[in-house]
Amino acid sequence: MSAIEARRVESLLRELAPQVLGAIVRRFGDFSAAEDVVQEALIAGATQWPAEGLPDNPRGWLIHVAARRMTDTIRSDSARRLREAELARQEWPFSDPASFEADFVDADDTLTLLFMCCHPALTTSSAIALTLRAVGGLTTTEIAHAFLVPEATMAKRIVRAKESIRTSGIPFELPDAAERDARLASVLHVLYLVFNEGYAASGGDALQRTDLSNEAIRLTRAVHALLPDDGEVAGLLALMLLTDARRTARTAVDGTLIPLDAQDRSLWNRETIAEGIALVSAALRRHPVGPYRLQAAIAAVHDEAARAEDTDWPQILALYGVLKSLSDNPMVALNHAIATAMVVGPAAGLALLDALVADGRLAGHHRLDAVRAHLLERAGDRAGAIAHYLAAAGKTAGIPERNYLTTQAARLRGD
Amino acid sequence: MKYMLMMHAPKEGWTTAGIGTWPPKDIQAHIQFMMDLNKKLAASGEFVDAQGLAGPEEAKSIRARKDGTPDTDGPFAEAKEFLAGFWIVDVDSPARAYQIAATASDAPGKDGVPLNMPIEVRQVMSAPCQDV
Numbered sequence: 001m002s003a004i005e006a007r008r009v010e011s012l013l014r015e016l017a018p019q020v021l022g023a024i025v026r027r028f029g030d031f032s033a034a035e036d037v038v039q040e041a042l043i044a045g046a047t048q049w050p051a052e053g054l055p056d057n058p059r060g061w062l063i064h065v066a067a068r069r070m071t072d073t074i075r076s077d078s079a080r081r082l083r084e085a086e087l088a089r090q091e092w093p094f095s096d097p098a099s100f101e102a103d104f105v106d107a108d109d110t111l112t113l114l115f116m117c118c119h120p121a122l123t124t125s126s127a128i129a130l131t132l133r134a135v136g137g138l139t140t141t142e143i144a145h146a147f148l149v150p151e152a153t154m155a156k157r158i159v160r161a162k163e164s165i166r167t168s169g170i171p172f173e174l175p176d177a178a179e180r181d182a183r184l185a186s187v188l189h190v191l192y193l194v195f196n197e198g199y200a201a202s203g204g205d206a207l208q209r210t211d212l213s214n215e216a217i218r219l220t221r222a223v224h225a226l227l228p229d230d231g232e233v234a235g236l237l238a239l240m241l242l243t244d245a246r247r248t249a250r251t252a253v254d255g256t257l258i259p260l261d262a263q264d265r266s267l268w269n270r271e272t273i274a275e276g277i278a279l280v281s282a283a284l285r286r287h288p289v290g291p292y293r294l295q296a297a298i299a300a301v302h303d304e305a306a307r308a309e310d311t312d313w314p315q316i317l318a319l320y321g322v323l324k325s326l327s328d329n330p331m332v333a334l335n336h337a338i339a340t341a342m343v344v345g346p347a348a349g350l351a352l353l354d355a356l357v358a359d360g361r362l363a364g365h366h367r368l369d370a371v372r373a374h375l376l377e378r379a380g381d382r383a384g385a386i387a388h389y390l391a392a393a394g395k396t397a398g399i400p401e402r403n404y405l406t407t408q409a410a411r412l413r414g415d
Numbered sequence: 416m417k418y419m420l421m422m423h424a425p426k427e428g429w430t431t432a433g434i435g436t437w438p439p440k441d442i443q444a445h446i447q448f449m450m451d452l453n454k455k456l457a458a459s460g461e462f463v464d465a466q467g468l469a470g471p472e473e474a475k476s477i478r479a480r481k482d483g484t485p486d487t488d489g490p491f492a493e494a495k496e497f498l499a500g501f502w503i504v505d506v507d508s509p510a511r512a513y514q515i516a517a518t519a520s521d522a523p524g525k526d527g528v529p530l531n532m533p534i535e536v537r538q539v540m541s542a543p544c545q546d547v
Binding site: 123124125126129147148149150152153154156157158159160396397398399402 | 416417457458459460461462463464505507538539540
């Protein structure tokens with residue numbers, strides 16, 4: 001099997017992983033045990049398929065192997081003698097893998113699995129780890145590398161997440177209509193965090209962490225395929241694409257950050273931008289609009305400008321106005337202040353920053369100082385700008401960001 | 416988000432009242448406490464690293480001379496406290512890091528009395544920024 005075919009096997013396995021896991025969980029109920037046997041089935045596929053060629057029905061093949069192991073597990077578990085007796089009486093009904101399709105496979109399984117893994121009863125870090133493992137099909141080692149923690153720690157985190165699901169009695173089912181939006185919001189939030197972790201990565205193996213963004217995009221694509229009429233899902237996918245399109249322009253060869261207005265726009269991925277714009281344009285026609293769509297629309301306005309000075313700031317300001325009216329988020333208010341400064345002038349932006357300082361929720365956050373520094377510089381207050389660039393540098397937890405901010409201060413001092 | 420928890424021990428009285436002067440059962444209780452804490456952090460999926468450092472008697476401060484060779488200074492008898500050990504934890508919130516630090520600060524000392532050591536908590540850089 002060629003390298004290309006081997007990659008095809010790998011991507012097929014990852015695509016099928018959540019469907020197989022969903023099918024097994026739905027049939028057997030035990031999420032933790034199902035996860036183990038599905039991993040075994042995927043490993044069996046990964047070793048046998050490149051050597052023997054793809055089976056006619058890869059999904060049925062995997063479900064067959066996983067279900068077999070599951071029954072073996074149940075049979076060998078002495079604490080389940082009663083069920084063993086019951087199973088022993090049953091003839092294995094699925095000799096033909098094709099017959100699984102009707103019995104086992106449900107298109108919503110991937111979605112159900114996502115709802116389960118991103119359940120609000122789990123901590124955010126647990127939900128992220130479990131989603132990447134169970135839905136993304138990543139190995140524990142890969143997830144541990146991506147988040148720069150020891151493998152044993154990540155393994156424990158996943159075990160605990162599964163334990164939380166078991167003890168909280170979270171059912172394997174799609175939430176009803178009343179709960180659906182709230183639960184979908186937590187799914188989208190987890191996917192957004194995974195994307196952000198990869199996109200904003202500044203430590204560790206850059207390649208590994210870039211994979212997190214790609215993984216988030218892949219999973220969000222899958223959710224979008226299952227819920228094509230949901231404007232927020234489309235909005236999140238568009239936001240990821242429109243942001244990811246700028247990835248190569250965002251950092252210099254030496255790793256330093258390049259702000260949006262100084263990026264080489266010829267490096268932006270036009271194809272990805274076109275896809276994102278098409279997605280967000282369609283999503284904005286669905287009402288009521290939500291925050292992901294609006295953020296995607298703002299990203300689209302930036303991406304559409306051939307030069308930084310061509311940016312349609314009045315439109316961005318209007319979009320931030322709508323976003324601000326939807327959610328009482330101080331970070332949105334901060335971006336609204338920047339857009340105001342771009343349209344009306346730095347003094348108007350600085351006045352809005354004062355209100356944000358009084359609000360207190362961003363107290364100690366480096367972005368507040370960084371934005372103030374930028375606006376002071378535009379207003380001609382060099383000393384004030386230097387002081388706030390340095391204050392921001394002292395507060396950020398991002399190394400490239402700190403380097404960028406200290407360099408800005410040095411530039412103004414004329415070093 | 417990752418935090419480094421740095422445990423500072425008082426230098427004063429290190430030789431007269433430090434861990435080396437405690438009865439064996441108190442030393443054992445202290446070590447057991449630290450091992451249990453690390454086990455708990457591992458089990459909660461928050462453990463990244465933890466190390467105890469050798470005593471301050473041999474602590475050195477190094478600077479490069481002009482030719483790049485090490486210029487060695489110390490140990491420093493006048494220092495008020497010294498770094499005894501550290502943890503790196505990966506947690507969901509700063510509040511959780513502070514809680515872990517408080518637990519570590521409560522480690523038992525002589526006669527089982529909590530040491531109440533100051534634990535300096537610092538965020539490890541390279542966390543993602545929020546400006547997508």
